[in-house]
Amino acid sequence: MHGSALLHTKHHNLVAQPDESLFKLTPTEIADAARRLLPVTTKRTKIALALPNSEFVATTLKLPAVAAQNLKNVVNLQLPTLLPGVTEPLLLAVQPPNDGEQTCALWMPAKRAEELFQAFNKVGLFLNRVLPRSVVVLPHAPTPYQVYDEDDSTITCLEWSGNVIQRWLHLPKVERDEPEFQAQLEEALSSLQTGVEQEWKTSVSDWEELPMPSPAAYDYAFIPPGTAARLAQTAQRKKRFRLGFFAFLLIAGIIGGIYYAIDYERGLKQRLADLKRRTGDISQLRAEVGEIEQLIGPIKNLPRQDVVTILDALDKLIPKNSWIVSFHLEEGFIKVEGYSPDPTKLIEILTNEPQFIEVGQTRDITKERNRKELRFGIGFKLKEFDLDSYRLEYFPDR
Incomplete structure (x- = not known):
């Protein structure tokens, strides 16, 4: 702005007549002039005034x-x-x-x-x-x-x-x-x-x-305070979207494996029925079914890790000023990395969660350039995930 004129690139628009007021121009006058200069601009465009x-x-x-x-x-x-x-x-x-x-x-x-x-928001612009x-x-x-x-x-x-x-x-x-x-x-x-x-x-x-x-x-x-609030809401939506998308990929992979196992078992049972009709060798077919069930038993009875519940719990536990950038789940052990102004406090929060045990650091807490939050790495186990019993039953020699 210069005097009573609002400029943008090669064009400018009069906000108010010089003698209309002895005081500074009102936000409404400035916003209306900005809308006249930017007739097709939406709230997706960030404006600096x-x-x-x-x-x-x-x-x-x-x-x-x-x-x-x-x-x-x-x-x-x-x-x-x-x-x-x-x-x-x-x-x-x-x-x-x-x-x-x-x-x-x-x-x-x-x-x-x-x-x-x-005033800018009222005319459909994002200041x-x-x-x-x-x-x-x-x-x-x-x-x-x-x-x-x-x-x-x-x-x-x-x-x-x-x-x-x-x-x-x-x-x-x-x-x-x-x-x-x-x-x-x-x-x-x-x-x-x-x-x-x-x-x-x-x-x-x-x-x-x-x-x-x-x-x-x-x-x-x-x-402006309103801008800060909107940017915070946008960041929170992006965080939730990333967590939701990640959970979707994990769930889709697990469901796909289960459906494959079920379909494979269905095909084997159908084959068994065909063999029964053709040969009548019941004992041999039963032995084959037993072998098949023993073969797919490790898949059917693999301990389940409820990823949706885990991610939902993390989303509720992690403070709004902290976030994770990586999530790794293997054999009931979870490793997360991210940024927080107080990683020690975050470890304490996770330790107090009943479904998590053996909470501890997986990497040193570090400070990165141009970022006020600290980089952390935290690992913990799922309390209800009994992998040892599963291995003892299906893989006793390992």
């Missing part, structure tokens, strides 16, 4: 070394100090700084993001991300970069280096007459270094026909 920089607040931070997965928690704890007096829920976008350097945290009201999501307009032009490489973004009412100066925003200055134009604000603007403009790549955006035409934003831009994107 770049709002004017005045919708966001920036705070400068200089932090000690903090793990990337803990950074947002650390910054959120400092919110009362960074933005004193602010009580409404805020969304946070921040990236870990390089050693000894500062970084900027960007904040947006959660209520505003949710209102935008609901996936909200981000500040200036970050749309961030480069793909982590080399130093500077952005000057000016619209009808504000000026924003942004300094970027090492994959983080190191400085963010945002000033309303009405305050340029104030000496203090004018001095800040002149200082920011003077810091635009010669030799550093720069991007100047001073009119709506400068934002037309832009390429797709770099991944660095989405590092500073905000996820």
